[in-house]
Amino acid sequence: MVSPWKTASVPGLQLGLGCGFWICRSYRFLFRAGAMGPHVVPRQLVWLSRWQAVCAWGASVQHRTWAGVSRIPSLLSSGGALSSSPLVCRSSSSTPPGAPEVVLTQQRYPVTRLPFSVVSSEDLAAFERILPGGVVTDPEVLEASNVDWLRTVRGCSKVLLRPRTSQEVARILRYCHEKNLAVNPQGGNTGMVGGSVPVFDEIILSTTLMNRVISFNSVSGTLVCQAGCVLEELSRYVEERGFVMPLDLGAKGSCHIGGNVATNAGGLRFLRYGSLHGTVLGLEVLADGTVLDCLTSLRKDNTGYDLKQLFIGSEGTLGVITAVSIQCPPKPRAVNVAFLGCPGFAEVLQTFSSGKELLGEILSAYEFMDAECMWLVTHHLRLASPVQESPFYVLVETSGSRAGHDSEKLSDFLEQALSSGLVTDGTVATDQTRLKALWALRERISEALSRDGYVYKYDLSLPTERLYDLVSDLRARLGSQAKHVVGYGHLGDGNLHLNVTSEAFSPSLLADLEPYVYEWTARQRGSVSAEHGLGFKKRGVLSYSKPPEALRLMQQLKALLDPKGILNPYKTLPAQA
Amino acid sequence: MVSPWKTASVPGLQLGLGCGFWICRSYRFLFRAGAMGPHVVPRQLVWLSRWQAVCAWGASVQHRTWAGVSRIPSLLSSGGALSSSPLVCRSSSSTPPGAPEVVLTQQRYPVTRLPFSVVSSEDLAAFERILPGGVVTDPEVLEASNVDWLRTVRGCSKVLLRPRTSQEVARILRYCHEKNLAVNPQGGNTGMVGGSVPVFDEIILSTTLMNRVISFNSVSGTLVCQAGCVLEELSRYVEERGFVMPLDLGAKGSCHIGGNVATNAGGLRFLRYGSLHGTVLGLEVLADGTVLDCLTSLRKDNTGYDLKQLFIGSEGTLGVITAVSIQCPPKPRAVNVAFLGCPGFAEVLQTFSSGKELLGEILSAYEFMDAECMWLVTHHLRLASPVQESPFYVLVETSGSRAGHDSEKLSDFLEQALSSGLVTDGTVATDQTRLKALWALRERISEALSRDGYVYKYDLSLPTERLYDLVSDLRARLGSQAKHVVGYGHLGDGNLHLNVTSEAFSPSLLADLEPYVYEWTARQRGSVSAEHGLGFKKRGVLSYSKPPEALRLMQQLKALLDPKGILNPYKTLPAQA
Structure with missing residues (x-):
């Protein structure tokens, strides 16, 4: 079987993190072939293990600490x-x-x-x-x-x-x-x-x-x-x-x-x-x-x-x-991150099932974000998308004890995802710098949202199969009232971060959002606070869950x-x- | 490097489970070479994956259900x-x-x-x-x-x-x-x-x-x-x-x-x-x-x-x-069980560390039992030990999503354990019948104990490095008062099942056991009930933990x-x- 994946070195690519922390000087992509060139077949993704050998895993990731960053006055101003x-x-x-x-x-x-x-x-x-x-x-x-x-x-x-x-x-x-x-x-x-x-x-x-x-x-x-x-x-x-x-x-x-x-x-x-x-x-x-x-x-x-x-x-x-x-x-001795484009939410779910099956015990994260999230991070933070424009993106992380085994499993997973049309484009990283760059796309969405306007934030647990329906529903319901209605989050845990932005706080927009979002969630027997808790701001909605x-x-x-x-x-x- | 493991087929070996559930007709051993023959080097344990292919995993295991079995009147009598x-x-x-x-x-x-x-x-x-x-x-x-x-x-x-x-x-x-x-x-x-x-x-x-x-x-x-x-x-x-x-x-x-x-x-x-x-x-x-x-x-x-x-x-x-x-x-798609003999408890602990390192995410159980436990199951239940007599035995189970990868990891682990002297003998099973036979040695200890006499049972959590000291201490303390003082359990979880048997209930033996065992455990900040709970019989000892x-x-x-x-x-x- 011919794999539609190929490797390409893109020296000097600037990922532009917006706050000047670092520039990635040599970034390696796996492109889907087609308009972009012929098929190449790295069946065992051998370069994964080569990279693994020289890269330590898990050191401090400055740009991921948004809470710390957000409290730097110059950013806030x-x-x-x-x-x-x-x-x-x-x-x-x-x-x-x-x-x-x-x-x-x-x-x-x-x-x-x-x-x-x-x-x-x-x-x-x-x-x-x-x-x-x-x-x-x-x-x-x-x-x-x-x-x-x-x-x-x-x-x-x-x-x-x-x-x-x-x-x-x-x-x-x-x-x-x-x-x-x-x-x-x-x-x-x-x-x-x-x-x-x-x-x-x-x-x-x-x-x-x-x-x-x-x-x-x-x-x-x-x-x-x-x-x-x-x-x-x-x-x-x-x-x-x-x-x-x-x-x-x-x-x-x-x-x-x-x-x-x-x-x-x-x-x-x-x-x-x-x-x-x-x-x-x-x-x-x-x-x-x-x-x-x-x-x-x-x-x-x-x-x-x-x-x-x-x-x-x-x-x-x-x-x-x-x-x-x-x-x-x-x-873990080996960590890989794949960032993939999916043509629809159904494919996001099917890719998750396929990942659970083929990656098994080494699957350590399965995150998703929609196209509007990608627009926000590329527009507000000037991050570059490493894959072709897609309706949805997923970030798949593996963590395991043996690089060679892990890259084989990942290779099989990617090959199946691509050949079956679940995924239309993707890139894989194994070293620290590249891992961080891919994770940044997902982790800095919250920061990008806060630069987009007033943000209405919801952190919901929903049955995975209905998870994105709420985002689509709201987009139709709110129309031009909202600048953006976006969905992203820990799909592997059934956890949706639903965010709506507007130029400024709007009581009428809020009235269209609440209690609608909570009632929608309650009908699915979901949770109105998956991981953020209730604190002061959400204590009134406990009874929905x-x-x-x-x-x-x-x-x-x-x-x-x-x-x-x-x-x-x-x-x-x-x-x- | 030459591996000291070899495979051997032992047709018709009777494991003699004592209650007539089954007889293993073809059992495959890995012997340590030496007196028993020359070295054989199954570097990839290729037969593991061959066996895997024909064996389903996880079906009902009748002889493991001791609770059910124990309530059959004919056995009780x-x-x-x-x-x-x-x-x-x-x-x-x-x-x-x-x-x-x-x-x-x-x-x-x-x-x-x-x-x-x-x-x-x-x-x-x-x-x-x-x-x-x-x-x-x-x-x-x-x-x-x-x-x-x-x-x-x-x-x-x-x-x-x-x-x-x-x-x-x-x-x-x-x-x-x-x-x-x-x-x-x-x-x-x-x-x-x-x-x-x-x-x-x-x-x-x-x-x-x-x-x-x-x-x-x-x-x-x-x-x-x-x-x-x-x-x-x-x-x-x-x-x-x-x-x-x-x-x-x-x-x-x-x-x-x-x-x-x-x-x-x-x-x-x-x-x-x-x-x-x-x-x-x-x-x-x-x-x-x-x-x-x-x-x-x-x-x-x-x-x-x-x-x-x-x-x-x-x-x-x-x-x-x-x-x-x-x-x-x-x-999991692949399950392997290795049953190993260790020369001492220090080696049991080191083998665990080695297993965690080399088996990583596929390590799914690490159980141990001492020589007296083996004597009890071979003597009272007529099970056969699959390895040479050793002071300690460990059962290592792996569960993973890919048989070939798992057997490679297991092979490397076994090779290292044997070449470094942590393990002196061992056997590996991958199919259902053989898995059960090895698990039975560990799981039926409780049944064997109850056939040995009156049983004083303790279920303790202790720091792993001190876990067996209590057994040795007690053996010296009780002397000939006890028939057997045995230790076994979920070493990977720091959980010791300490059991003492005597011909009949003895108040003086009990007085030598309690509160000594509880005080000893409390000094180590252990738990006097790791997994069995307190129920009626142990509710008085809660304050030790x-x-x-x-x-x-x-x-x-x-x-x-x-x-x-x-x-x-x-x-x-x-x-x-």
Whole structure:
């Protein structure tokens, strides 16, 4: 059989990442033959393994850390969506130069402050005794912790606490519980739903200085660390020891592992390594000052109820995660990424089935994006598409222990996908630089969207076969009201990121979107928050995915674990009637 | 490099499984060369893939279903350990012919009946209205549900209910909650810790007739089924559709999926597919008659607290699981099993490290057993050891999508293990019959132990590097008091099954074992119940693995979800002071 794939070297191709991080000087493509030239048959994709040998995998990826990047003032000041949002105005002095100030959440949203105490000078003195030098009241410093990275919500906390130990956290919480002071736990502040910043004047309890690795077992791959360790730094740490973290996020450069666990972060390795409910082995959690030591490093432990599960995904509303024990899988020796063009969504799904069959245990990611997403990243970020224009694109990643075997499997998969017409064009990368370039096309969509105008963001779980119908439906429903209606996401996990942009915030457009999107999702028994959580902004929509009995039990659990409701108030659960 | 492996056909070898299920007529060995002959070099283990082609994988394995087998009266009557246990006496009429009766739990253990109501004729009439024809009061039928399969604990329930739907379960629980009647949920009754049978006269609520598959998505592999589906039948169902269940147990022929989830069963695929906390997608649970519909089929859902996690591993004490949604991985196309002899435990650990490195993503099980285990299965069950006598044996299973690749990886692993002296002898199987024969050596240890005398059973999680020290310690400590002190288990998961046998139950031997074993485990921060749970028999030892704060929270959760304490009383949590 003749393969329609060929390899071609394209020296000096500039991928133009828009922020000047790097230029790819030698990029190798696999083109589909046809108008572009004759067929070449690299049956075993032998060059894959040649490249593999000289390329380390998994080092830090600066341009993937959008959360970190987005908080660089010069990027924020470049205009676009942020300045056109009704959530921003220009009055404060504490924002970065040129960046418009974010409207206070309490002014923007219909939310009422609960009767918590207000921090007094006596309280500050008490905190100073617990944390000498760790109490921050400087408004300039506080500003970054009061505003979310998307710059959509803003609290007015007057104090930021930076403990270094679990014992300090315990003492702080015991004090706050006694004094009825509300507390907003904060990790890297990279959340998407306003869960990590105060709504009013809650005390911000930051894990920034709790960034110590406690232990690592190089036989079992069990990592135990404090909650404030940055994901990317942990990745580097375990990769030097032959393992990888079981999760990877665009925000890895800023997000804290404690925050990842508190929000049950999904991300890019979910397809391969599964949920944190499976990979987190232990937690050390504090509710009203009590240290609940569940920091086991055991893979199996059936002694009573698995309490740590309660806190995974509870967004800091049931306890504060101060340390994490997590199972790290062995580091794959070979990683390949294929970026493919598909003629329709049906072909995207069929290519996924074919990938599962032919790539088997080495399939580690299956992401998709539509043509409008590609337009956004090429237009706003000046990235270059490595494949011919297509209605849909998929990114397929393999991770395995043996390069030769992996390239054979990948070659067979690509050959079948192309010969059967599921895929019309594609390119494959195996070395770090090229892998990053392909991943950037998928990962920087969020950044491109924010440059397109005001963004209405939805993070949904849907049955894969219906996943794109909602995007098409909405495009027809909204017509010219919207600039773009785009769909992309972790198709392998049934997770759609649906985004709609408009020049500026429009109440009538919002009224056409909500509750329509939530009702559509509920009819499919989908989830109105697949991986982003509910935080402050989505807490009102929980009932689209959960029955009243479940909500009632959640409220009972909240009352049990945090009877005064001081932990991250106004988050996760809907406001009580 | 010359490989010290060779292949040899041994026609007519009888593995002698003791219960006459099958005889292996043509068994292929890999011997280590030396005294036995010259070196042969099957570098690619080509015969592996040849065998693969003709053998289906994963069909029902009758002799692995020890739970089912053990309940066949003719086997039970064969004497051995069971008749020598002080838990058995000969007085009742409702036991299988020849089998001694098990002493009532309330007579054997210091436990006091809680003030629940006693089932009245009025109650029976009410149940009959809810479940026409589904109310069993015949003592002969009840006997099997009152006694655990190990025949160590026995309740005296007078009524067994067999609902078919969640709604029926809801009505039963609502009634029992109102009338203060205690309920013992029961699946396949294959538990190891007396969690699945009544302690006194609790109503037995059986899931036996709730055995319907509700849906299966052949793209995503999501299975939704009622709680009473037998694991082996589900395995067969999904395997016919190209998937496998993410868990596999020796008890698969009898155990119910609802019971698996309620006890957070571990088993043989844990190393590959992880915990049920990661693979169970949804549950439909009932507490005091309320249907809590968490039966989602979504891989990702971050809308509020993940309530289903509470019920996974709670042993029916917080709610009754009536349906399960579970993620099934694709069925591997190739399965290989290597059975190897190791000269010491250090080599068992090093072989595991080597296997993780060279087998990578296809490593699906790594089990070990010591020489005394081999003696027990060869002596009591007349199985034949396929390798030369060694201090330790390991069973390595690979599961992958491509036979040729897998056999290459396995060949390299075996070559390295043998050439470096980690392994001194070994054999490999790829077809169903031979796979089963090798697995039987490991899986039937429990059965062999029960024929050796009275058995003291411990199921521990320990750091792998210290895992066998406890066995050696105990052997020295117990001396001639014990017939055998053996260690085996899921080494890949850090899970030791420690078993001690004696001619008959001995209080002094027990005093030398407990709390010594639990204290030893606690010092290593291990778990005193890795996968078997606590049930009735181990509920008193929870505090060796969990701090008082955790126990207190568990008790609060129990009080919240089951305020009258009617659900599986006397189980999981220690008796209140």
